[in-house]
Amino acid sequence: NAGVTQTPKFQVLKTGQSMTLQCAQDMNHNSMYWYRQDPGMGLRLIYYSASEGTTDKGEVPNGYNVSRLNKREFSLRLESAAPSQTSVYFCASSGDRGFQPQHFGDGTRLSIL
Amino acid sequence: AQSVTQLDSQVPVFEEAPVELRCNYSSSVSVYLFWYVQYPNQGLQLLLKYLSGSTLVESINGFEAEFNKSQTSFHLRKPSVHISDTAEYFCAAVSGAGSYQLTFGKGTKLSVIP
Numbered sequence: 001n002a003g004v005t006q007t008p009k010f011q012v013l014k015t016g017q018s019m020t021l022q023c024a025q026d027m028n029h030n031s032m033y034w035y036r037q038d039p040g041m042g043l044r045l046i047y048y049s050a051s052e053g054t055t056d057k058g059e060v061p062n063g064y065n066v067s068r069l070n071k072r073e074f075s076l077r078l079e080s081a082a083p084s085q086t087s088v089y090f091c092a093s094s095g096d097r098g099f100q101p102q103h104f105g106d107g108t109r110l111s112i113l
Numbered sequence: 114a115q116s117v118t119q120l121d122s123q124v125p126v127f128e129e130a131p132v133e134l135r136c137n138y139s140s141s142v143s144v145y146l147f148w149y150v151q152y153p154n155q156g157l158q159l160l161l162k163y164l165s166g167s168t169l170v171e172s173i174n175g176f177e178a179e180f181n182k183s184q185t186s187f188h189l190r191k192p193s194v195h196i197s198d199t200a201e202y203f204c205a206a207v208s209g210a211g212s213y214q215l216t217f218g219k220g221t222k223l224s225v226i227p
Contacts, residue, residue, distance in 0.1 A: 031213075042117075042203055042217035042218050043157070045213070045214060050213065100147055100159065100162060100207070101157075101215070104155075104156025104158065105156050106156050
């Protein structure tokens with residue numbers, strides 16, 4: 001079972017560049033999430049999608065956009081990367097229309113120079 | 114807004130010794146509580162959760178946590194740790210049913226010493 005798959009695993013960008021982080025889950029889950037993890041900060045919610053076709057802002061949405069392409073896929077886009085967006089990004093999913101992400105991907109380590 | 118405090122950033126403990134990882138939350142109104150574990154270079158895994166009912170909840174690998182409303186705490190315990198328990202543990206909370214805004218603590222790194 002693949003679970004939640006994130007691509008790429010590592011990426012280095014220059015300030016101002018754009019990129020899209022991909023996430024796919026094969027568990028037929030309704031809810032999907034994007035978090036960022038910074039040292040000593042725990043995880044902070046960027047965006048979430050309660051179901052296909054819906055997205056909502058989390059705690060730290062500025063500088064990001066998301067697309068729930070279909071039930072399986074939920075992408076995160078940085079339109080103009082900034083050094084403050086250097087972080088580890090995690091995608092997660094949940095089978096219930098609830099609040100606790102149950103399955104996480106292994107993360108994308110993003111550095112912005 | 115809910116806030117979560119994990120009182121210890123690092124906890125070293127010898128193998129087979131007991132351990133307690135402490136977690137306090139800010140509001141006890143309709144609060145739901147969770148512990149997650151993160152092994153190196155991996156995503157988080159849901160360890161256990163308290164939604165309602167019995168205040169003592171258990172995981173499949175020997176951890177347990179007790180919801181204490183009067184002390185606004187949800188401490189994680191294990192009577193005898195193994196090397197494989199070395200990981201970072203995150204406490205999380207959400208206020209109210211249907212809210213997607215899960216608030217995480219800053220994490221506690223558990224190091225089990227052989």
